[in-house]
Structures are given as structure tokens and as C-alpha cells.
Amino acid sequence: MxxxxxxxxxxxxxxxxxxxxxxVPLTYWQQMEIALRELLIEKGVTxxxxxxxxxxxxxxxxxxxxxxxVARAWTDPAFKERLLQDxxxxxxxxxxxxxxxxxxxVENTAQVHNVIVCTLCSCYPRNLLGLPPDWYxxxxxxxxxxxxxxxxxxxxxxxxxxxxxxxxxxxxxxMRYIVLPARPKGTDGWDRDRLAExxxxxxxxxxxxxxxxx
Amino acid sequence: xxxxxxxxxxxxxxxxxSKAGPILDETHDFALWEKRVDALMVLCSGKGHxxxxxxxxxxxxxxxxxxxxxxxxxxxxxxxxxxLIEAGVITQSELADRMAQVAVRGDTxxxxxxx
Numbered sequence: 001m002x003x004x005x006x007x008x009x010x011x012x013x014x015x016x017x018x019x020x021x022x023x024v025p026l027t028y029w030q031q032m033e034i035a036l037r038e039l040l041i042e043k044g045v046t047x048x049x050x051x052x053x054x055x056x057x058x059x060x061x062x063x064x065x066x067x068x069x070v071a072r073a074w075t076d077p078a079f080k081e082r083l084l085q086d087x088x089x090x091x092x093x094x095x096x097x098x099x100x101x102x103x104x105x106v107e108n109t110a111q112v113h114n115v116i117v118c119t120l121c122s123c124y125p126r127n128l129l130g131l132p133p134d135w136y137x138x139x140x141x142x143x144x145x146x147x148x149x150x151x152x153x154x155x156x157x158x159x160x161x162x163x164x165x166x167x168x169x170x171x172x173x174x175m176r177y178i179v180l181p182a183r184p185k186g187t188d189g190w191d192r193d194r195l196a197e198x199x200x201x202x203x204x205x206x207x208x209x210x211x212x213x214x
Numbered sequence: 215x216x217x218x219x220x221x222x223x224x225x226x227x228x229x230x231x232s233k234a235g236p237i238l239d240e241t242h243d244f245a246l247w248e249k250r251v252d253a254l255m256v257l258c259s260g261k262g263h264x265x266x267x268x269x270x271x272x273x274x275x276x277x278x279x280x281x282x283x284x285x286x287x288x289x290x291x292x293x294x295x296x297x298l299i300e301a302g303v304i305t306q307s308e309l310a311d312r313m314a315q316v317a318v319r320g321d322t323x324x325x326x327x328x329x
Contacts, residue, residue: 025321026316026317026320026321026322026323026325026326027323028313029285029287029288029291029292030323030326031313031316031317031326032292032295032313033247033250033254033291034247034316034323034326034327035312035313035315036254036291036294036295036298036312037254038312038316039304039308039309039312040254040258040298040303040304043303045257045258045261045303046254046257046258046261050257051250051253054252054253054256055249055252055253058249058252058253059249117230119228119229119230119231120227120228120229120270121227121270122286131252133240133241134240134241134242134286135237135238135239135240135241137286138237138238139229139234140235140236140237140238141237142229142230143229143230143231143232143233143234144232144233144234144237146230146231147231147232152237155237156237170230173266173267173270174266
């Protein structure tokens with residue numbers, strides 16, 4: 001809100017307020033991160049390059065990885081079987097570096113809709129899908145999803161038929177879930193790449209469904 | 215016990231089933247310092263300096279106020295530091311001294327990050 005901005009000491013060289021992300025004062029916890037990182041580098045625990053590589057590796061993970069798994073499961077029955085049996089192995093088969101992640105895939109059917117949550121903390125298949133959205137880690141999502149999943153799903157814009165069973169899976173650090181959504185109607189004959197475009201992050205968390213074909 | 219306990223048989227982080235307000239469909243782009251915290255967690259645990267359970271224990275011991283007042287990666291850097299101190303990788307005074315040096319380098323994260 002530039003017009004509410006009366007603190008002219010904090011204008012940029014072009015006389016505009018600094019963007020809020022550049023403007024914030026150094027916080028105590030940021031000081032701790034800088035100090036800890038420097039100490040770990042000096043002690044030989046890690047290097048700046050190793051930290052940068054780790055950040056790049058995490059940045060490279062995204063829901064697109066999960067979408068590729070789902071699209072293959074939709075088109076390749078043997079792979080789907082493998083995915084449901086051992087999702088970690090199936091992910092590695094597809095060439096995804098998921099580290100020590102133990103992943104379990106749960107299948108949505110005409111009768112059952114699955115949702116994942118982590119009530120105790122924020123466990124999420126981060127080594128496949130990348131870092132979780134903020135709402136997944138929020139108190140509201142963690143508290144309510146196990147108690148009133150239909151209401152939570154409604155708030156995400158998803159209304160399920162009364163006869164659909166809603167199954168909520170509570171993740172732990174050692175065991176994380178991914179939802180295998182049902183393949184949308186009207187996609188007969190589509191190839192994997194085209195199908196993967198329909199698979200949203202939320203459809204793999206269970207708070208959404210895949211996009212419908214245009 | 216004379217005081218009423220603030221929880222009944224479970225601790226604050228065990229929040230499944232508790233009452234809470236609407237879920238805000240929000241997210242943010244992670245700041246560089248947050249990505250670095252994440253990277254330090256993965257690297258240090260991967261090298262065996264602490265376990266996920268060690269991190270969880272420290273996080274859960276921070277109490278409810280920390281959850282309400284601190285951001286996610288603020289809680290993480292606090293628990294990573296505590297675990298590394300407990301493991302003897304760094305000392306508390308080393309960390310405090312370095313933080314004091316960092317604090318006077320500049321007013322923003324970018325300025326203070328330049329050693």
C-alpha cells in the first residue's frame with residue numbers, strides 16, 4: 001500500500017518503497033541460519049556447493065513427478081500394480097531420486113476417495129512432489145481433516161457423493177502417502193504426456209480431482 | 215497436581231481432531247534462507263548428525279507458543295541447532311558468538327549473509 005507509506009527513510013533509489021521481501025529486517029532466526037551454516041562449512045561438515053546442490057535438487061522436485069507416475073499407472077496395468085504394491089520402487093523405476101522415502105500409493109475408485117494428512121507434523125512425499133504447500137502444514141488442515149474430511153474437502157471445492165467412502169491416511173516421517181486419482185472420463189486413447197497434464201498436486205493429496213479434459 | 219493440565223493425555227502437536235478454523239488455500243515462495251534451512255536439515259541428517267526423531271523431539275518440546283508464534287522454518291532452524299549442539303558438532307557459545315557477529319553485518323538477510 002504505497003499511499004499508506006509514510007516512512008520515507010525506506011524508499012529505494014528510484015523513490016519507491018522496497019519490495020516487502022527485500023525490506024524486512026534481518027531476523028533472529030535468519031541470524032541463526034547464517035551463523036550455523038558458516039560454522040558447519042568451517043568445520044568441514046558441508047560446503048557451500050553441497051548446500052547449493054541440495055537446494056537445486058529440492059527445487060527440481062515438483063508435482064510433475066507424481067503426475068508422470070499417475071499417468072503411467074493409468075496406461076500401464078503392470079506398472080499400476082507395481083505402484084500399488086511398492087510406490088517407492090515404482091518411483092525409482094521411473095528414474096526419480098526419492099532418497100529414503102517410503103511411499104505408499106492409495107487408489108481412488110468409484111467407491112473410495114483417499115485423502116492424506118499429517119496430523120503430528122508435516123510429513124509429505126516431498127522427495128517426489130517437492131515441498132508441501134503451506135496449507136498442508138497448517139493447524140486447520142492437520143486438525144480437521146481426520147475429524148470432518150467431507151467438510152474440509154468441500155472447502156477445497158470438492159463435494160463427494162454420500163455413498164463414497166472417504167478414507168483419511170495419517171502420514172508419518174517413515175511412511176508417506178500419495179493418492180492415485182481415478183482417470184477422468186473422456187480421455188480414451190490419450191498418451192501419457194497428455195494425461196499427466198490433468199494430474200494436479202491436490203489430486204495426489206486427495207483435496208482435489210484431476211482436471212477434466214477440455 | 216494442583217493446576218489444571220493444559221492438555222488431556224496428549225501434547226500440543228498431536229492436534230488431529232481438534233477444533234480449528236477454515237483452511238486458507240495459501241502458499242508462498244520459499245525464501246532463500248528457508249531453502250537453506252531445508253538443505254541443512256537434509257544434509258546433516260543424511261550425514262548422521264541427528265535423526266528425524268531427534269528433530270521431532272526438539273520440535274515437540276518447543277511447546278504450543280512456538281507453533282503459534284514462529285514460522286515453520288524458524289522452528290526448524292531452532293531444532294536443527296539444538297540437535298547439532300547436543301551431538302557436539304557445534305557448541306552453544308560458538309553459535310551465540312557467530313550470531314552476534316552476523317547481527318552487526320547489516321540490516322537485511324542479504325547484507326548479513328555476506329561474510
